Amino acid sequence: MSKYGLTDGSPCLSRMITTPNNMNLQASVNELITSAGSWKVEVVRGMFRDEDVNAILAIPLDMGRTDLLWWHFEQHSRHLVRSGYRILKQGLVAGDVSTNQGSASGGLVNWNFIWKVVVPPKVRLFIWRACRNLLPTSFNLQCRGGLVEGACPWCGIGRDDLLHTLIYCHFTHFVWALSNVPWETTACLYDDPEVWFRSLHRNLDRSLFCRAFIICWLLWWRATSCYLGTPRFQ
Secondary structure, three states: OEEEEEOOOEEOOOOOOOOOOOOOOOOOHHHHEOOOOOEOHHHHHHHOOHHHHHHHHOOOOOOOOOOEEEEOOOOOOOOOHHHHHHHHHHOOOOOOOOOOOOOOOOOOOOOHHHHOOOOOHHHHHHHHHHHOOOOOOHHHHHHOOOOOOOEOOOOOOOEOOHHHHHHHOHHHHHHHHOOOOOOHHHHOOOOOHHHHHHHHHHHOOHHHHHHHHHHHHHHHHHHHHHOOOOOOOO
């Protein structure tokens, strides 16, 4: 929720950028500006939606001044820990951390379906990170420039992303089959972990929902252990 003020010091962008985050994008702002101090119009148009392009290109550039970072929620524009805590507690920035797929709700997100589940805190944190696509799967590491293998550590066939690890790898099918969690809640096609977890929340009773959380955490833990020397699912 911080934003930059340029030239005259006034905040120059709206609070939200509507363009979905592209995990393959490894550019900083200076890469959008020519050495002459003007915007690289074609580059900007190729990266952002029209409404964001118009807002960005409308920003005046003054290469002779240092940009200032503003905090939207304080009148003096300086960030305070108490201010950030208050905003987080109110849930106003729940959807601001970018992911490659965005939020299932398309805006501000209510995460109570995670935080109120009676499971160990590390499991709740894992599910929240999974919904935000913040887990270091091989696929995510590759997208961020990491030199890692991208295949599933169990089957060696599928792409090592989170949903493959949790529901699509044929090794995990056996786990779900033995779990008493209704298979139809995990067998549908999903491409967003948050959408899948919310589907579980809608379709399972409290006990089975807690069990599903635990199973997901164990599957993730077991998958990461494969990189530490255990080659296959046991």
